Amino acid sequence: xxxxxxxxxIKDERFLHIDWSDGSESMLLVANLRKSCPCASCITxxxxxxxxxxxxxxxxQLTLRDIKPVGAYAIQLVWQDxxxxxxxxxxxxxxxxx
Numbered sequence: 001x002x003x004x005x006x007x008x009x010i011k012d013e014r015f016l017h018i019d020w021s022d023g024s025e026s027m028l029l030v031a032n033l034r035k036s037c038p039c040a041s042c043i044t045x046x047x048x049x050x051x052x053x054x055x056x057x058x059x060x061q062l063t064l065r066d067i068k069p070v071g072a073y074a075i076q077l078v079w080q081d082x083x084x085x086x087x088x089x090x091x092x093x094x095x096x097x098x
Contacts, residue, residue, distance in 0.1 A: 003090055008067055008075065016064070018093060026094060031062050033077060036098045039085035 007019040016033060018026045035055060037043075058081065066078035070087050078084040092098055 002072070003094060004072065005075075005090065005093075010064055013063065016067075016093075020094060024094075026096065028093065028096065028098065030064060031057070033088065033098050034062055034079065037077075037083070037086040038088060038092075038098070039083075042086065 002021075004021045005018045006021055007017075009017050010030070011017045011027070014030055016026075016028045016030055018028070020026070034057060060081040061079060061083070063080040064077055065080045068076040068078065070076050073091075074087045074089045075093075076084060076087055088098060
């Protein structure tokens with residue numbers, strides 16, 4: 001059985017809520033999703049910083065504007081500041097890896 005979301009929505013502007021096809025659900029902090037964005041530029045930025053670096057993100061960077069499906073395996077999050085290159089795979093969202 002391929003795991004897929006049945007419903008994805010935002011709760012209280014702070015959580016991404018996902019109802020999964022296996023009957024489970026996930027509540028992921030939007031701030032954590034942005035801080036762990038899987039796009040190449042964000043990964044490079046995180047790896048070039050020292051381990052003690054704490055990013056300070058603006059409200060626009062932490063506000064989701066849209067959620068778009070990517071094939072049958074992921075979603076693309078579009079942030080209010082225009083950042084939209086991160087592709088969040090269902091398996092990692094389910095495991096809470098972001």
